[in-house]
Amino acid sequence: MPGKRDELLNLEKRDIILREIQYWRKSRLLPEQYCDFLTNIYDDEATVKDNNPISLHNLQQGSIKIWLFGFGIISLIFLISLYFSVFPWPLQLATALSVLIVCYGYSAVLRDRQKVFSLMLAGIASILTLGFGLWIIELHNLDPLFWRPILIGFCGLLWCILGFVLRIGLLNYCGFAFWGLLYGGFFIKIRPDASMLELELLWLPLCVLMVWLSWLLYHRISGVAGVYFGVGATLWIMPEIDALLLRQGYPQWVSFLLLTKIAVGLALLFLFRKKWITWVTS
Template identity: 75%
Template sequence: MNLEKRETIIKEIQYWRRSKLLPEQYCDFLTNLYNDEDKIKDSNPVSLQNLQQGSIKIWLFGFGIISLIFMISLYFSVFPWPLQIATALCVLVVCYGYSAIYRDRNQTISLLLAGVGSVLTMGFGLWMIALHGLDPDFWRPVLIAGCGLLWSVLGFTLRIGLLHYCGIAFWALLYAGFSGQMRPEASMLELELLWLPLCVLMVWLSWLLYHKVSGVSGVYLGVGVSLWLMPEVDALWLRQGFPDWVSLLLIVKIAAGLALLFIFRKKWITWVAS
C-alpha cells in the first residue's frame, strides 16, 4: 500500500474515533494495523521534524509571519481607521480560516489558531476603542456582544466547545450588566427569577441538541450548570449590600447541583460524550 493511501486511511480512522462511529478498541486496532510512523510523512508543516530538516519554505513562512506581526503592532495606530478595520478582519479571517482547515488534520493547531483569533478579536476591539477615544460605556458592551456572537457561531460551526462556551458566557455577562443597570436594588428572589429560567432553558437545549446535533450538547449543559450559580454570584460580586447568608445559599446550591449531577449522571455524561 502506498504512503498516500495509508495516510488517507489513518485520517479516516481518526475521524471515526472523534465522531464515535466505531468503538475505541476497533479504532486502536485499525490504527495499529495501518500505522507505520517510519514511513508516513508528517502532515504538520510546523513540526519539529520538518523544522529540523531545514525546509526553506517553512523558515521563510515563519519569518514572514513574525515580520507581519511586528509591522502590525508598530504601525497599527497610525493606519487610517478603514485600514485598521481591514487589517483586523484579515488577521481574524486567517486565524479562524486556518483553524477550520486544520480542524480534521490537527486539532492542536486548530485550537491554537482559534484561541489566537479570539484573543485578537477582543484585543483589536479594545485597542480601537482607546485609539479613537470612543465612549467605552457604549462600545465595550457592543464589543462584548459582537465577540459573544462571533465565538458562539464559530464554536458551534467548528465544534470547539470552549469557544462556544465563552461566546455564550459573554452574552451572560452582558445580560448581568444590563439587569444590574435596570434593577440595581433587585432582591435575591428577583435574581433567582432572572437567572434560573435561563438555566432550565440551557439544560433543555442540551437535551434537545443531543438528539439533533452532535458535539454541542455538553456546551449547553456546562452553561446551564454555570447559570445555576449565577444568582448568588451576581449578588456577591456584581452588586452591593447583600447579607452574609447569600454565601451560605451559594454553598447549599453547589451541594444541590452536585447531588442532581450525581443522580442524573447516566444521562448527562451521555450528552457530554456525544
C-alpha cells in the same frame, strides 16, 4: 479487472484500519507507541507522517521555505503591532478583519487534518478579536460605556456561531459567557437594588432553557450538547455570583446559599450522571 478490484478493496480496508488507529490515538484508547506501531504495520511507507508543518520534527527536518514562512508571519505581526496606531481607522478596521478572517479561515480548513493547530488559530483569533476591539476604542477615545458592551456582544455572538460551526466547545462556551456578562450588566443598570428572589428569577429560567437545549441537541446535533449543559450548570449558580461579585450590599448568608446550591447541584449531577455524561460525551 478482478485484480485491480481486489487491490482497491485492500486499499479501502487499509484506510479504514488506519482511520480506526487514529481514532484510538485521539481517544487515548491505546498508548501512543502502540498506535505508532500499528500504523507502521498498515502504512505502506512504514512511517508515521506528521502533516503539521509547525511541529518540532518538521521544523528540524523542513526546508528553508518553512522557516522563511515563519519569519514572514512573525515579521508581519510585529509590523502590525508597531504601526497599527498610526493607520487611518478604515485601514485599522480592514487590517483587523483581514487577520481574523485568515486565522478563523485556516482554523476551519485545518479542523479535521490538524486539530491542535486549528484550535490554536481559533484561540489566537478570538484573543485578537477582543484585543483589536479594545485597542480601537482606546485609540479613537470612543465612549467605553457605549462601545465596550457592543464589543462584548459582538464577540459573544461571533464566538457562539464559530464555536457551533467549528465544534470548538470552549469557544462556544466563552461566547455564551460574554452574552451572560452583557445580560447581567444590563439588568444591573435596570435593577441595581434587585432582591435575591429577583436574581433567582433572572437567571434560573435560562439555566432550565440551556439544559433543555442540551437534551434536545443531543438527539439531533453531535458535539454541542456538552457546551449547552456546561452553560446551564454555570447559570445554576449565577444568581449568587451576580449578588456577590457584580452587586454590593448583599448579606453574608448569600455565600451559604451559594454553597448550598453547589451541593444540591452536585447531588443532582450524581443522581442523573448516566444521562448528562452521555450528553457531554456525545
